[in-house]
Amino acid sequence: MAGPIPDLEDRATRCAQRLCEADRVLLASHIDADGLTSAAIASSALERAGIPFETVFEKQLDEAAVADIAATDYDTVLFTDFGSGQLDVIGDREDAGDFTPVIADHHQPADRETEYHLNPLLFGINGASELSGAGASYVLARALATVADNRTARSVATDGGTTAAARADNRDLAALAVVGAVGDMQASGGELHGANAKIVEEGVDAGVIETGKDLALYGKQTRPLPKLLEYATDVHIPGISNDQQGALRFLDGLDLELKRDGEWRRWSGLTNDEKQTVASALVKRAVSSGVPAKKIDQLVSTAYVLPEEPVGTELRDASEFSTLLNATARYERADVGLGVCLGDRTDALERARKLLREHRRNLSEGIDLVTREGVTHADNLQWFHAGDRIRETIVGIVAGMAMGNAGISRSKPIIAFAEKNDDEVKVSARGTHNLVRKGLDLSAVMGDASRVVGGDGGGHDVAAGATVPTGEEEAFVERADEILGEQLS
Template sequence: MAGPVPELEDRAMACAERLCEADRVLLASHIDADGLTSAAIAAQALERAGLPFETVFEKQLDADAIAAIAATDYETVLFTDFGSGQLDIIGEHEDEGAFTPVVADHHQPADRETEYHLNPLLFGINGASELSGAGASYVLARALAEVSDSEPAVAADGGEANEMSPSSSEPRSDGGTVVADAATTPRADNRDLAALAVVGAVGDMQASGGELHGANEKIVAEGVEAGVLETGKDLALYGKQTRPLPKLLEYATDVHIPGISNDESGALRFLDGLDLELKRDGEWRRWSGLTNDEKQTVASALVKRAVSSGVPATKIDQLVSTAYVLPEEPVGTELRDASEFSTLLNATARYERADVGLGVCLGDRDAALERARKLLRNHRRNLSQGIDLVTREGVTHEDHVQWFHAGDEIRETIVGIVAGMAMGNAGISRSKPIVAFAEKNDEEVKVSARGTHSLVRQGLDLSAVMGEASRAAGGDGGGHDVAAGATVPKGEEEPFVERADDIVGEQLS
């Protein structure tokens, strides 16, 4: 196997061989953008390997969810984008003979070993910044293509696939796809799935410093070689495909430019002052529709404004980053840009519609995409209201962390996103990690924490913070160094914050 991550090659092959021994597979995955792309990659790889499967999603892989999985009659379960942190519980069911787990994950593993465990952290690769859950699923998919002796034109239910061209695919209702491949195409060895792996990595906040690093870079290279990805330097602004130019600039707050960022009239004046045709038929054009010369003119004027406004040079450098484009998707759509694609996916599963996000990943550009766009509009509205609430109400500052409690005013599935987006607003520091609470049910509270890559470089590890602080408060948690989550009993928020503040202080001292 000439896989993208040599360090994982042997383990990936072992996991793939075990899956190929199964009569059928239960595919269980997380619900965020990384989890959805992980599931879509695994689903297509299983389908192409001729392995029947069923897909289920879990918001949180807790003891009850694992017990429900164990109660099914599946003898083989593939966990994607979670499972490592729950190996102690999974292992109990494995010991009882309930099922054999195959795990493709990138989160911090529990203190338990299992044979078919594909995780970059086991091989010296950073799972928070160098390989996402979708990346681990992609490595497994490449191995599955290598070890499978199935004819790729055979459907997973044993039926015959439709006659199609080598590059075509057709979504299946069970979460897989029927695909016909010529032996020389990227689909024959699953390299075409690299695009989804990149969407997952970007959605998992792994593009630190404006680009993907480590093992992720190797997956990008395979995607470019397969023709499903294009990369290049571009403005580091969210919404280049879909937002009208004034909104693109107004909402560009990562690098705050006085008179433009968070300033609708200022953004309009800035654009009106450029000698360009930025409106057509009375409508503002989008960045994706500008010519290269027009983009250069806008970008140069933006940098000049930043310099004259006193924005530090280090911040101005952040105005440019690496763009990850899916060239097979139409210009001007959310699906063409990896960042916008990942946001669209987040807007589905966080509102209990993981099936819609999976459908989009598997190529449904009709009903699933239409529904996803409606969910995205609702998601953006909820995020905006949440950010306004946090900014208006403010946060409580401890020595080393800042926090707020949203109660039932922000959905527990999006409170972490709101917290991260609110950092940098008035009274909300970017020099401290932020902890957010939201009601989960009558007995539990969801906790989400967000940091910055700069804090991580100084020693911050929110996975350790959330794990230790939540357990001290009678709950449990984990995640990544820059973003993590937990669940604690209601009423235990104060001891959680106290312990979290102490741990962060120790990490950053």
């Protein structure tokens, strides 16, 4: 069966063939939601193809991490959701004969070539908005199923046996690819586009994804209705958003049974008619409060539901699933997130939920800290330094969520610093899709500005990161501000 993205099929097939030739594979992946889903997709595909493998995770694929990988006795290494931006370092190791790299990534490639490199950017497909790392891994998984199946068929024919049972085509893994894309903020304008949309179609056909228009609010599966509305701040509705009592009054004013046994119901448990009543009342309130029509339109988006997961759980909604995953590896428990992706609904899921509660508390405290202390405004950006008060693994999330709060603009990119170790500082940058349409490319900003001060960085146009030496923060900001001025002029 043909793969979901025709432009990538030949390269994906060559990568899959190389993996099938390996005696065993080391799978190395990034730690965010996109990285975890990438690893889960790749590990599922390798297991189904009968290829022995081991999985490792890295927060950052720097020279030290690549050196550690090279020190193993694996001849083949599969990199997922990173590797492209580190091709110079990886290429040196390949030239030295340490290992053969196979890369399924979507980040901006370094100026170096390698044979088994699957990246949408090499084929004119936007890796920041049209295909995530999980999407690239999914394309590889689909090719791997075909290559492995063909090899099995040839082997059976050679042995004179009967036709082997058809191998799974891996389309069921589209659900994880969608979770990864949503977690990578690729649902611009409320839905997935381009190559991501093709993967959604395969997931729908396979019965592992359902789509439809719904309220664009986070927490529709798990939050009680008052909290769902109170925390819905992307479209600020006066008297409801950030207003606990206001949200309660709004719901009490509706002629609906929104409580059962004294407990508030959740959006996922409402009937379609009940949802329509709440949504209509919400839109009327927004109109009467003077919310611009363009903003009101953003109250509705495309929902991506995983129908095989129970109603009312984080795993049923792609957005909530991705947040759960972010709460694992960012607290050094990538194994927990991978376990959930691979179907562990007991110990791993319980642990992930505990980590999610801690993650939410840390995010809330971080956002409060940034909002309370404010940011420093330069001509073309705004920035803050959290020191050791916000974990370097979540400071970028905090920065993005703080945009729009008092004194923190959404019309400028935001740059956040957090202590990484005694010698280095983690830098995270966040923008908006509206700024990207005006020319913003944070990957270029972070890469250029960090190298000027002796660091390194990269990422996507709307979100990127870097590591710089301690003490070079102001020089970094100065150079980043210059680049942004050129991009956004």
